[in-house]
Amino acid sequence: MTIVDTGEVRLHVQRLAAHPTAADTGPVGTVVLLHGLLTDSLASYYFTVAPAFAAAGLDVVMYDHRGHGRSGRPPRGYGLEAFVDDLDLLLDRLGVRTPVHLVGNSYGGTVAFGLARRRPERVASMVVVESEPAxxxxxxxxxxxxxxxxxxxxxxxxxxxxxxxxxxxxxxxxxxxxxxxxxxxxxxxxxxxxSAVLDDDDIRAIGCPVLALYGADSDLADQAPRMRALLPHCETQLLPGHRHSVLVEAPDRVRALVLDWVGRHSRPPAAARGRAR
The missing domain is CATH 1.10.287 (Helix Hairpins)
Structure with a gap:
């Protein structure tokens, strides 16, 4: 367990290093996992998809949002802007300089949209699960x-x-x-x-590739066509038989979709780059 002080709040962070045997064959880069609101924490990733991401060759960062899990719980300061600040500052404190792949579940996806709009140079791609922009x-x-x-x-x-x-x-x-x-x-x-919210023009300005996953029986499923219409580089998937708890109910499917997506939107592994010369 690591506690990182951003200067605004102390955040509980867990990191999983990419498995060395996958470094030359799997997807390359850092994936940051953002959990949902209130009853959620980084545990929802730690016990589902995070270890598989590291085994596949990704460096994994996950943390508890302010007020959640083992992170600090200040009495005030919970606008969406503060959560986006936390993510931005955390990447600085961890020394992550290259663009990251954001995976956001529910409210975590809303935070991901916020960073992609504010700091597009920090985001290589996004996967949002049962989520929407603010x-x-x-x-x-x-x-x-x-x-x-x-x-x-x-x-x-x-x-x-x-x-x-x-x-x-x-x-x-x-x-x-x-x-x-x-x-x-x-x-x-x-x-x-x-919180400050985004209008349609703000959403259209999010230029990174976005994969949006929804339970087919979820109230949010009707966001899929809207996301495809507004985001310039967006794909959507509806998972049959699921509602809002897609991440914990269908972790194998989510893992496969995320790994495929990140693999398609990351730099080639070192071995592949060597063969291309």
Whole structure:
């Protein structure tokens, strides 16, 4: 475990080095894994796809967002801009100078879109899973979601946690309890909906290749044609039989799609470059 102080917040970071035997044959570069909001953490990657990415030849960076997991939990400062700042500063602190491949799940994908718009030179490609850019409609949706969480965890926390434990297990209930504290004890529920948002022209200006993955039964599946229409270099995939929890329900499929995508948008491995001379 590594704690990196960005100057704004202390972030819990895990790095997995590319497996040396894959260095000359697999995809090349650094992949940064960005998790979702409230009940999520880097663990959702650590126990699913991250080890396979390292085994395939990628350097892997994953971290807990501010307020999540083992990262610092400041009382205020949770606008989307702060999460994008954290990612930008973290890459500086880690000495990552070359463009990275961003993989963002849910809110993590929204952070990825934010960095790609602000610092396009830092982003080689993106894979977003069940995600969308920050827009006016997104802000309204997040406001409703966060307000509902705040009310449910303030008015009847014990009842809500008991229901979650019964239907989803004790581990999920513990995550929900931590999420409730985050919403109740910080300004996150006010800050995120008040974030600066992107209009269609901003989204069109994101020039890196983007792969957008959605559960075919998810409420976000209708984002697929919109993303293809707005982003200049975008492909989409709908995963049948899945809703929002694509990453944890279909990790093998996500892993295969990400490795193929990164392989298509990274520099050739050293051995291939040597043969081409």
């Amino acid at each position: 827009t006016a409609a997104w802000a309204v949706k997040l406001a409703g979601l966060l307000d509902r969480v705040r009310r449910e965890m303030s008015v009847n926390e014990d009842g809500a946690l008991a229901w979650i434990a019964t239907h989803h297990g004790g581990h999920t209930a513990r995550l929900a309890k931590s999420a409730g504290r985050l919403v109740r004890d910080t300004t996150l529920a006010r800050d995120i909906p008040a």
